[in-house]
Amino acid sequence: MTRRYDKYKFCLNILNILLFLLDITLDLLKTLCMETSNYTICYFSDETIPLTDADMETLFTRSSTFNNAHNIYGIFLHIAGKYLQILEGNKEVIDSLYARILEDGRHKNVYEVFNKKTENLIFKEYNSKFSIVKTTDDLVDINDYLESNRYDSRCDKLARLLAPFLMFREA
C-alpha cells in the first residue's frame, strides 16, 4: 500500500516538474513572439490648422511621454505644415496608437508610406527613446544615421523621405 502511494507521489512530482517546464517554455515562446512581432509604421500628413507653439510643445511632450512609457521608438517632426512620423514597436501597441492618431482632428490627408513587420528596430538603435525632431541638427543627425545604414533598404527609403525636409530646413 505504502509502495503504491510512493509511486503515486513520485508520478505526481514528475507531472509537476513537467508542468513547470511547460510553463517556462510557454513564457519563453511568448517573449519570442512578442519580440518578433515588431512593426514599423511611417506616414506623412497635413496639419488641419496651425498649432500654436505651446500646443505643438504639448503634442510633442505627450507623444514622447506616452511612447517612451510603451517602448515605442521612432521620430516625429513637423515642418511647413506637414507631419512625418515613424513609429516602431510591438504591433498591438503601435496599431492601437496609430488608430487614435488617424482619428486625430489636428491633421488630415494621412499618406502611409509603410506599415510592415520589422526585424530590427532602427530607431531603438539610433536613440533608445522616441525622438522629437525639432532642430536642423536633430534632422541632420538622423539623416547621417540613416545614410550610414543604407545597406538596410528601410533606412535607404527613410533617408530618401527625409531629404525634402532637410532641403527645406537648409533653404
Ligand SMILES: Cc1cc2nc3c(=O)[nH]c(=O)nc-3n(C[C@H](O)[C@H](O)[C@H](O)COP(=O)(O)O)c2cc1C
Ligand atoms: C500628427 C500627430 C501625431 C501624433 N503622435 C502621437 C504619438 O506618437 N503618441 C501619442 O501618444 N500621441 C500622439 N498623437 C496624439 C494622439 O492622436 C491622441 O491625441 C493621444 O493618443 C491621446 O488619445 P486619447 O485622447 O484618445 O486618449 C499624435 C497626434 C497627431 C495629430
